Amino acid sequence: MGSYMVNRKELKPDSSPQAAYGARLREMRERRGWTQSDLATALECSSQHVSAVETARKSPTLPFSRRVDAALGLAGTTDSFEREWREIRHGSLLEGFAEYVAHEGRAAEVRLYEIGIIPGLLQTPEYAQVLAESAVTRGAITPEQASERVAFLAERQAILGRPMMFVVMDESCIRRPVGGPKVMGRQLDRLVECAGDPRTVLQVAPYAIGERRTFDLPVNVLTMPDRSVVSYAESQAQGHLDRDTTSVLPMLTAYHQLQAEALCQAESVAMIQEVRKGTL
Incomplete structure (x- = not known):
């Protein structure tokens, strides 16, 4: 004793x-x-x-x-x-993100909107690695945190319970070159593959929609199995998880409005394939 x-x-x-x-x-x-x-x-x-x-x-x-x-x-x-x-593992991530990911793994529907980079859940390992290495070069994170970030993303992609996924990407996501033609080409191919999955709806919001773009920052909206909704949005410095229905529902409405302005999936895939030709 x-x-x-x-x-x-x-x-x-x-x-x-x-x-x-x-x-x-x-x-x-x-x-x-x-x-x-x-x-x-x-x-x-x-x-x-x-x-x-x-x-x-x-x-x-x-x-x-x-x-x-x-x-x-x-x-x-x-x-x-x-x-x-x-x-513990992801202490370097923005506030609220670890909790968001726990919800993400159980969601019935996932809605994503991204600006400038391919949404994480659709990134290839090579694309994700280039982004992480760039952050190390800038001094934003350590090499250890970079490795952790890439591993964490792979983990999210692996444990996601195959919900219905709606993805709207600003046109900048597919036109911004990341990692050179080879990395970018594989990433664009991956997007086309994802669009072929019946559980994924992929759309590009073209520059031409101008002021009708409903979000100025990336947004994630989850519909849980009990039909409750959760949103996560982040700026450069902080993330915010919101489970208050009264504030999340307007975000869901804005997402639907954005989908209406975006290209349909067939037109989006055609645009991605056109951009892909430039990486050959």
Whole structure:
């Protein structure tokens, strides 16, 4: 018992995000009267692994966090360990984005609007890598954060539960060259492929719509399985997640108005293919 108490005293939740994660895991486990072995059995891992995470000797992983949430009944809640893991892994992301991504993975419908760059969920790995490396060159992020950003995007693309996806891109997204002709060519090919997926509606909002463009910043709007709506918008410095229906619904209306002004999917694909010819 004396050794156990010494180990407990060695926990310093304020020393790092991983330590805070471990301390909360121990607290939640003990609140249920479980030993490390009890939790390990539920997680299908060793008690040594549970101990290592609780004492921050090992960092938690996404699969581990999801198993913890399932075992403790926290899946999909604001107290989930998956959410805490994302905040640890992606602390360099804008405020609200990690929470948005948790919603994104469960959404029934995803609506995206982007200006200047291809929407993340449709980016090729090469395109995403070029953007991340550019941010490192500018000193905006570290090389480690760049690697994290690219890995996180791949993760989002992989776990997205194949909802219906509506994408409107400003014409600047396809005309702004990123990474040279080879990278850009593959990216444009990827867009055409996405347009062929029956679960994706892809449109280009041409420069010609002028003042009828309803958004000046990128916007994400999610429709959840219960038909509630969530929006996420960001500026250069901050992101904002909004779950208030009274403010999100007007954004949904503006999105529909933008879709009405944008080119239809066939015309959008034709424009993308025309731009693609210039990358050959």
